[in-house]
Structure formats: structure tokens, C-alpha cells
Amino acid sequence: MSDPLANQAHYTAGDIEPIDYIKAQGWFPAFACGNIVKYVTRYPHKNGVEDLRKAKVYLDWLIEHEGGK
Template identity: 50%
Template sequence: MDKVNPDHYKKGGIETIDYIKAKLTQEQFKGYLTGNVIKYLSRHEQKNGKEDLLKARWYLNRLLAEKPKEKPFIYVCSPLKGDVERNIQKAIGYSRHVYIQGGIPMTPHVNFTTFLDDTIPEDRTAGIQMGMQLLLKCDELWAFGEKISKGMAAEIAAAKNLGLVVRRFNDRYQPLEVCDGGS
């Protein structure tokens, strides 16, 4: 879809519309698009004529192109090393929390430990690499626990670099902080 605004409407090289979408919920973004369709249609005769009609069409096309996502994919980030069995059980609980909150949990350290051994360096490296590939498919990262391990820090940094929202929780699922993608 062509851009609707000139280059000076970009924020950090990103189209403003994409920046706005990242900051709003899906319903809020649909409302934003609908509002712009109405704005440009209602003012075209008094203000910018054809240009406003083109903008109204652009926003309408964008609105029609928005496909609702039923549930977000949430990357579950929590410690694995140390008491591995206990940490896996905790990660299963965190996954359940994500599910209850309406997300689809992606918990690589639970899944991958069924066929990889975290104490074998090659397996650990493979698990980390596959986890990073999985992170690319996710909408958010939720990090659980009071302490951030070295592996968790790498996952959080990667999520922020991808522009994902990162949410932190303690062991009792209470929110600690939310970082917008890229911050």
C-alpha cells in the first residue's frame, strides 16, 4: 500500500501510521483509521478536495486490510539454568498465565528441553538459536521472575530490537514494568 503522507511524517524512519499502530490496541487502531476516513470525507469540499478524498480512500483501504488476530503469540522468558526441573515447572505455570490472559504462550525452554540437553553446549546453542527464530513470530515477550539471567537479558534485548512490547512480571504474575517496543 502506498504511503499517505510525505517523508516528514516519519518517526525515526518509520511511517507514522505504523508507529501509531504499534502504540494502540487493534480496536483503538481501527477507531483511528475509521476516524480518519470520516475526517477526510467530511472536509474534502471545504479544504483539500481530491487530496482529502485520496486520503480517505487510503485510510479505508488500510482499515479493510486489517485482519483481526484472534490471540497474540507471547514469548515466555524465564530462567532455565540452576534447578532445571523446578524452572521448567515454573515456566509451565507462566505459560498457563499467558493462556489465561488470552495469549498463545511460546515457551521454547519448555518445548526444546524435551529433545535438547541444556548442559551440552551444542544443544544449548541450538536451543538459543531456535528460540530467537521463534521470537521473530511473536507479538510480545513476557519475562517472569525477580532476576534476569544472562540468557533472558539476550532474549529481552532481541525483543526490544524487534520492536516488541516487553512485559516484566514477578513469580506471582504481578506486573513489574512494560517497555514499549524499541525502548
Template identity: 50%
Template sequence: MKTDISAPSYYTSGSIETWDFIIDKHLDFLEGNIVKYVVRWKEKNGVEDLKKARVYLDKLIKEAEKVGDGS
């Protein structure tokens, strides 16, 4: 089943759509959300999106430190 999803300009203004980049780079949920919020912040929710990205980044850092990936 294919759903018609509108592609807002804040996700498609570059040469690749944000979700295609996330998939291509095999980013996990936290990483994907960081990219999503940073990509759209200027055109959608401003600084609020940067704050959301920071929440996901802080969580990613905590998880990386748990498994010793905090190089």
C-alpha cells in the same frame, strides 16, 4: 493547559464538530481520519481529500480482513 485551536468551518458546519463525533462514536485512528477527510472534502482539498480517505479505508479493510472482521 488549554490551547486555543481555530475551528474551521469545514469541521463545524453541522450540528456537531467532527472530532466530537469521532470521540462520541469511539472511532479509532483509521476510522477517524476517514470521517475527517470525507467531512471536509468539499470545502478544503476537494478530490484530494477523498483520495486520502480512500487510503485510510483501504488500510482499515486490510486490517479488518487480518482479524476476520471482513463480514
């Protein structure tokens, strides 16, 4: 299964990817949790399984981030 958030040009257009800036500011755990909640709660009404896949990407990133502690 591919990462639905990977390699999208609008994320890499600037000098720093937004996700890297968020991590550098220490905001990543809250950001990831917010996106997990967003995608899980909207999946039955908007994009179905695709939204669940996006939630999983954020959950996997959060697990990886927290695993380094």
C-alpha cells in the same frame, strides 16, 4: 493512482513511523475511522477529490487490517 500518504519524509524521520506505533498500541481502527470521517467531511470545503483519495487510503488500510482477523 498513487497513495497520497506514501513516502513522505516527515513520517519516517524517527525510529518508528507514527502509523506503526498507532498499530502497536491497538489504536489503529479508531484512528483510521477518525481520519476517514475527517477527510470525507472536509473534502467539499478544502482539498476536494484529494481529500477523498486520502479517505480511501485510510479505508483501504482499515479493510486490510480487519481482513487479517
